Amino acid sequence: MNSTLTIAIPKGRILTESIQLFSRIGIDLSGMLDDSRKLIFDYPDQLVRALIVRATDVPTYVEHGCADLGIVGKDTLLEQDKDLYEPLDLKFGYCRMVVAEPAGLATGDDPTRWTHVRVATKYPHVAEQHFAAKGVQAEIIKLYGSIELAPLVGLSERIVDLVSTGETLRQNGLCEVETIAEITTRLVVNRASLKTRHQRIRGIIDGLEAILG
Known part of the structure; x- marks a missing residue:
């Protein structure tokens, strides 16, 4: 089974703050800020792949399993009402x-x-x-x-x-x-991924929860 986790993040302020947040739990996605045209960023040493997607598309990528995790505003989640697990308020973008x-x-x-x-x-x-x-x-x-x-x-x-x-x-x-x-920014998770990669995803959720207090 492919153990690489895929994370969907929109451009702009959410991208910058998400990268800062992930760095605090040992996931370095800073390369996403280096190339404005690239849409897929692979970090094989961290077993992470990151996608740059339009904010309104994040729930769709996560719901359909193209991404295991996503970062998105609560406004988008309320409007789209997708079938996602929403474990964490990331407490920025208020x-x-x-x-x-x-x-x-x-x-x-x-x-x-x-x-x-x-x-x-x-x-x-x-x-x-x-x-x-x-x-x-x-x-x-x-x-x-x-x-x-x-x-x-x-x-x-x-x-x-x-x-x-x-x-x-x-x-x-x-x-x-x-x-x-x-409205704040939220972490969302694909429901199937939560079952098949529970330990890895739970570790990320717990790590973020700990630093967010």
Whole structure:
């Protein structure tokens, strides 16, 4: 049996912080920062292979067994609802998923009285579930970027999006009215890999858990 573990990690801030985290448990993936075009990095001396994948694709690679482990934001996991084992909150990349609306609308608005809303978002599944749970009929408009623009041009009254400081919302005349979820980066594991390579994967989980406190 091939004992090499495959880890899927997205580019950007998550990649840098993941590499720092793995280095603290003796897994050196620093070579991933050296070549911006390479997508597969083999570390045979460590029995590790690392893949650079789009953040939204990490759960798919892990669910289908192309990667044993993955690093991904909780927002992606909530939206996709894949069949994965999620053992660990890695405690970085903190932000919030919120409902926001124009400040002028928010002044006299009461979310508990909403019956119908039109919402623009990158997260239609999460938004639909959130409003359905509140008994609110929601017209969801899927966008891929610049979500804050939608209320400004009349595409929607409200948005569901990620915020960290909220500064982008403020600059566009929007304010938060509800928090749907707090988001951090998570470790996910393929369920079959957890059984067939239990000792190795459990060692990584335990090692990360120990340094994260």
